[in-house]
Amino acid sequence: MSVMPQKVGYRDIKQEVFRRIRNNEWPPGTLLPGEVELAAEFGCARATVNRAMQELSDDGIIDRKRKGGSRVNLTPVRQVTFEIPLVRSEVEAKGAVYKYELLYNKSDIAPLWLQNQLSLPVHSHVQHIKCIHFADDKPYQYEDRWINQKVVPLASEFDFLKVSPNEWLISEVPYTNAEVRFSATSAEKPVADALGVGVGEPVFKAERITWLSGEPVTFVRLYFARGYEMIASY
Amino acid sequence: MSVMPQKVGYRDIKQEVFRRIRNNEWPPGTLLPGEVELAAEFGCARATVNRAMQELSDDGIIDRKRKGGSRVNLTPVRQVTFEIPLVRSEVEAKGAVYKYELLYNKSDIAPLWLQNQLSLPVHSHVQHIKCIHFADDKPYQYEDRWINQKVVPLASEFDFLKVSPNEWLISEVPYTNAEVRFSATSAEKPVADALGVGVGEPVFKAERITWLSGEPVTFVRLYFARGYEMIASY
DNA sequence: ACAAATTTTATGTCTAGACATAATATCATT
DNA sequence: AATGATATTATGTCTAGACATAAAATTTGT
Structure with missing residues (x-):
């Protein structure tokens, strides 16, 4: 004993x-x-x-x-958990200075592929935003986002010059559900230009769809700068 | 009320x-x-x-x-959890037929970079294994692995022709701790050949270090075929 | 032998009360 | 004003006992 x-x-x-x-x-x-x-x-x-x-x-x-x-358990269910921080926090946690820049901001009718992604009715109004996040003045993340105006009507009025849609949405619509897809892709021209890499270079990409109690809120594509690693322990 | x-x-x-x-x-x-x-x-x-x-x-x-x-919480800590399945389960879950092929299997002295990664003493013996996992006869994942023989001495004797190191290790050394790093990289010649993609094409890469109560067990680099997405909901 | 009803059992959850502990607030001292 | 001792308080954890519930094991009926 x-x-x-x-x-x-x-x-x-x-x-x-x-x-x-x-x-x-x-x-x-x-x-x-x-x-x-x-x-x-x-x-x-x-x-x-x-x-x-x-x-x-x-x-x-x-x-x-x-x-x-x-x-x-016969096959122990190993699972990793990643924290999904704000880009700002992520950058600042690395000890770098965070900067944000708005590139594009227009209201539009959802294109077909987006309709399908978010199961939106035809002619849905969406806010299309492109922006870039810097770490110590170096491009860190390029963001290409669509916001469903039906769920977040204020998105069309809000001034995204100072505050990124990322942070604004969290304060506006917290406690959402989401699906994320991570993959490797090759940089198309706009992404390559924004991140300062060559066209065709590998880029770490994250796509995320967010819902608020069943209603699609936003779809976002995030492209990370060269050398980005997503790290987790378990 | x-x-x-x-x-x-x-x-x-x-x-x-x-x-x-x-x-x-x-x-x-x-x-x-x-x-x-x-x-x-x-x-x-x-x-x-x-x-x-x-x-x-x-x-x-x-x-x-x-x-x-x-x-x-002011900034709700959103976190995603991914399950880490066996490659076999992952492939079979997609409804495809799993196949495994051993490419390389040799005992060796740990190279310097590996010593550093795993904090190994000099002249540590490691088993170096390269193999490939197929889904419906199409390359799915290329695996490049080193196993610490001090912790898993049987690794040098075991016949990895039929059973992948992935599955063997789980049965041999369950309940380990690990760190994973996901990134996008461009395919070098060996990886490109194994996965059947062009050299320089973007590839989704996962690196994992595994410990058993403080002792490093294995280091593995996994390269996924074109189009691979890691998906999670939260 | 088979199916249906019943018992048994291990976990799931709740209660009321107790003491532990960390962190704050307050008071006393220099 | 700065320091140190003390009281207070909300959460953390444990206990002993109770009833609930799902599922396996057994008994009963056909």
Whole structure:
């Protein structure tokens, strides 16, 4: 038997159970002892064990079923989480000075491809904005965005000279849902010019569609400068 | 006052609090009522409110501090989570037939750059493996991997002709930590040949370093075929 | 042997109350 | 005014016990 700390918290239990799993004392597929049993072993209440196991389940380490008990996941679900910061914060976090420049700002009727992307009705009004974000006066990100005026009518009036649509939208329509697609693409002329790279050079691209309770809010294409890396740990 | 369900669960509270935040009843920065107060309003125990608020905090919606109370996050921390599937699963999920081919497999001394990447001692032995993953006989992903033989000595003996290092490592060394870096790069000759694209074409690249309780396990560079997109929702 | 009804069981969730802890606010001292 | 000690407070965590619920295991009916 192992020596237990004076007071066993859910973190201790979580850690110890995880340790046994990692050390193959409880290999993948193993049916773990029930909560009551573990509570007895660790000398604590079942609720404490419950919290530990719940978190292990959230982390994708174990799989729990009512009555079925908890078992070690056969294929641990590894997942990365990326934070999606404001461009400004991202730039400033690197210790660089952030600057923003508006390139284009016009109200328009949604082109066909955008209609499809956002499931918009025909003749929908959208605000089309192009701008560029700098880090220490070097181009950092080129942004090509469409905003659905039906959901955000103020977009047509707002002056995007000082504040980027990125930041304005977050203050205007927070707590949205979104889908992001990351890919590598070769720089077309406008993108290449804006980012100061050669036409055809590889560029890291992100496309994002944003909804507010089912209604499409905005579609944006982001092109990152040469050497950009998206980093995450898990 | 609103009509409450007969039994108020933590989900109800979480949902209701979130609703008020989204509807700007509690705009960003607002100091929320304390747990005791909310418990009184919802007619439940403080622990129930606690669980709801804890989850809102985990979700990055609110910010909690002891004694300071809970307040609505000024800039909601949006985060995407990507699942990291096995290449095989990824390919098969697209309804394609998976195939794997080993290109190179040699034991070697870690080159300097790898020493640095993995913080390895000099003259470390590593297994260097190159292989390619197909979807419906079309190149899908080119893999260039180094495995630390100190942590995974069996790597030098294992026959990677049938089973990819990807799958073998997961069964051999599960529950690792990792850092991933995604970027766009232009295809060098070997990559271009393997993926069947032109030299210099943009390629989506992922680099991953994996540790097992502090010890570096493997470094891998993954190059994806033209048109690859990494998709996530949040 | 098969299907339907019943029991059993492990997890899911809630409660009321308690003590812990970090951070702020307040008060006393130099 | 700056410093240090002390009280206050909101969240963090735990407990013991309870009832809920999904799903497996068993019994019953045909």
